[in-house]
Amino acid sequence: MSKLVEMKNIYKSFFGVEVLHDVNFEVDPGEVVALCGENGAGKSTLMKILAAVYTCDSGEVLVGGNPAPKNATTLDMAGMGVSMIHQELNLMDHLTVAQNIFLTREIMGKNGLIDHRQMNVEAKKLLDMLGQSDIDPKEYVRNLKIAQKQMVEIAKAVSFDVKVLIMDEPTSMLTTRETTILFNLIRRLASEGMGIVYISHRLAEIKEVCDKVTILRDGNFIATKNVAEISEQEIANLMVGREVTYKVAGNFKGDPDDVLLEVKNVSDDFLQNLSFKVRRGEILGFSGLVGAGRSELMEFVFGIRKCKTGEIFVRGNKEVIRSPKDAIRLGLGFATEDRRQTGLLLRRSIRENINLIDHIRKPGNWLHAAEMADNTSRLIKELNIKCYSQDQYASDLSGGNQQKVVFSKWLLAEPEILILDEPTRGIDVGARAEIYDIIEKLADSGKAVVIVSSDLTEVLSVCQRVIIMHEGRITGELESEECTEEVIMQYATNVAAAKEGEKTA
Ligand SMILES: Nc1ncnc2c1ncn2[C@@H]1O[C@H](COP(=O)(O)OP(=O)(O)OP(=O)(O)O)[C@@H](O)[C@H]1O
Ligand SMILES: [Mg+2]
Secondary structure, eight states: OOEEHHHHHHHEEEEEEEEEEEEEEEETTTTTEEEEESTTTTTTHHHHHHHHHOOOOOOOOETEEEETTTTOHHHHHTTTTTEEEEOOOOOOOTTHHHHHHTSSOOOOTTSSSSSSSHHHHEEEEEEEETTTTTOOOSSSSGGGGGHHHHHHHHHHTTTTOOEEEEEEEETTTTTTHHHHHHHHHEEEEEEEETTEEEEOSSSHHHHHSEEEEEEEEETTEEEEEEEEOOOHHHHHHHHHTOOOOOOOOOOOOOOTOOOOEEEEEESSSSSOOOEEEETTOOOOEEOOTTTSSSSHHHHHHHSOOSEEEEEETTEEEOOOOOSSSHHHHHHEEOOOOOIIIOOOOSSSSSHHHHHHHHHHSSSTTOHHHHHHHHHHHHHHHHOOOOSSOTSBBBGGGGGEEEEHHHHHHHHHHHHSEEESSTTTTTOOHHHHHHHHHHHHHHHHOOOEEEEEEOOOOHHHHSSSSEEEETTTTTEEEEEEOOOHHHHHHHTTHHHHHHHHHHHOO
């Protein structure tokens, strides 16, 4: 039986810098193969070569034993059965869900016009299969939540005759419910003979859903192993090239009365009377399922969203925050969850991005070019951002390195109260541990940190106290020593609250 995918001796450079060096990669029919490696290792680039988004400098690509045509286009590869879900969302906001799913493959009616009704029907079937019956095919994509957008991308990717499905970090925007649906889908598609490439920094997922794992490091092929024969720790070590250590969050040791931020009684149509406090030196986590209202609450605090009621006290003083600018000047910072929409200026350099908030915070205080350059080199070094120069556009960085730029921008601005929404989305295991260290240092130096995270491992390893939300309400609050994945999930799905009678923290 011929291999489903064979990539042989692949080389690729960007602007004279080699990012793939003699890489081999294979997938058999019915196999789920994980592709692992640190941020910038070349995973997305290798898969974009398979989907013909990029052409390789040299090497061979075969699908089902047939060589890909010279200078193949993405449509050629789709014709050979290759479908790719990109790491960054690629939907058209001004089109409907159904129009996005069938973009360039619109269903035509007998009269030769696009048959919107039929497209809506077919889209609905796909969405139902993915457990997304609450998404209306006629809805504009711009009105969807980020997790819903990701599910639409998935529907789109499986909407035609696919033999090889590439998923580039599909779960980084999903939480448990959607992830479970996705894994069931992956297993079913594989059992029907589809080959699946699965890229993720969540090693537990790889153990759960993949058969094999191929590891890249700095553009080099390191190994391919059976997942059953390798531990998460061993995968991490091979990715990084040294031993990676994990840790567990400690307790809050500061003064419980030194409250830096207090938020009281925030309500609107969805959010129901939410209140919380965070003290100097504390790392507070917000856990819950996607759509629980955590990001909405933080948007209110940061002056992005209006609510019916709600009060904010900063260092004990009641404040009215009407815009992010107000928030920044009061010493707040907010790294949003969607780096491409709100976190980065994509067509600006790394340096401009990193120095952005500092500018807003110190109005009239011009930064010297040299100071900006120094700040940038320091942060590139500290966070190990993989780039050729600080003049490089943010858009050309790998996904995880873009996320590091967002984080650096807020580090440089030194807010006293820092809110991080999904701070390590797409960040590799090694860099993650480094970011947790930095967060702990920030707290130790007297800052308050609020982390919204759907990643339970993250919550357990860095948050000293955790508030859990479910459908616009706070359903639980736990100290770090009371936290386990099971207990958090019970509150997040509201099972625990149902047991105890509605409990608000
Ligand atoms: N269009 C581009 N132009 C210039 N350089 C690029 C481009 N795309 C990728 N690179 C560079 O190629 C290298 C590999 O990037 P790639 O996106 O493949 O990494 P990755 O393994 O997917 O990382 P991550 O886990 O962060 O997504 C990086 O150093 C990146 O900056
Ligand atoms: Mg990538």
